[in-house]
Amino acid sequence: MPNPSADELQSTTSFDLVLPPDPELLRVVRLVASGLASFTDLSLDAVEAVRVAADELVSTFFQAGQGDVTVRFAITEASVVIAASATLADAASFTLDPLTDRILDEVADGHSFAVDGDELTGRIDVNLPASG
């Protein structure tokens, strides 16, 4: 399941943004993503990776979805997680764009998208450095 589980979110910081699919709001998404990542021990390059991954994730939802997109930002013990969900405009035709897939392969430690009925969910993970 793409969204962070309750166990994952235990003792973590998380909050949701509900966004209309307005591309201008991607700047807000990037700002929030990098702001959240800056609370962690991630390097500057990794914070930038979170910013890029958040943009790719939410852009996908803005283009494929209809109506509001719910974006969950979370810091778990192991990673920064950004998850999104929305109703698809056309569930049968959804495919992840290859360029988006390549970029997420590079900047995120994990990414996944799933279609269940007419709902699209997706998440990206950027791992925190091992402590100790």
Added chain:
Amino acid sequence: MTQAGDGLSITIDDTEAGHVIKVAGELDLASAPELSSVLAEPAGASTLPVVLDLSGVTFIDSSALRALLLAGRQLANAGRKLQIGPRSDVVSRVLEVTQLDQQTEAFQVLPDPA
């Protein structure tokens, strides 16, 4: 110069090297249509290449790359070349990650003098 929202500026200059379009700011799903619009109507009937100067680009995502690919194909169909000239590290990295820094039918990535 055109301004698309708060995040993008585009300046156009015709030189001996070609029709140079200088872009600064963030290229994403919101601003890519403005870039597409500029690339869809390059100057006159010239056969000179259209050269993109992306040295001032601070962010670029797959939406903008798709716009560049589409514009490059349209220009090629019209007998013109789209060339990616000077570019920021951010742009170079995304072109490398997506392997668009290699040969594509849509545009040519010029050696980066930086």
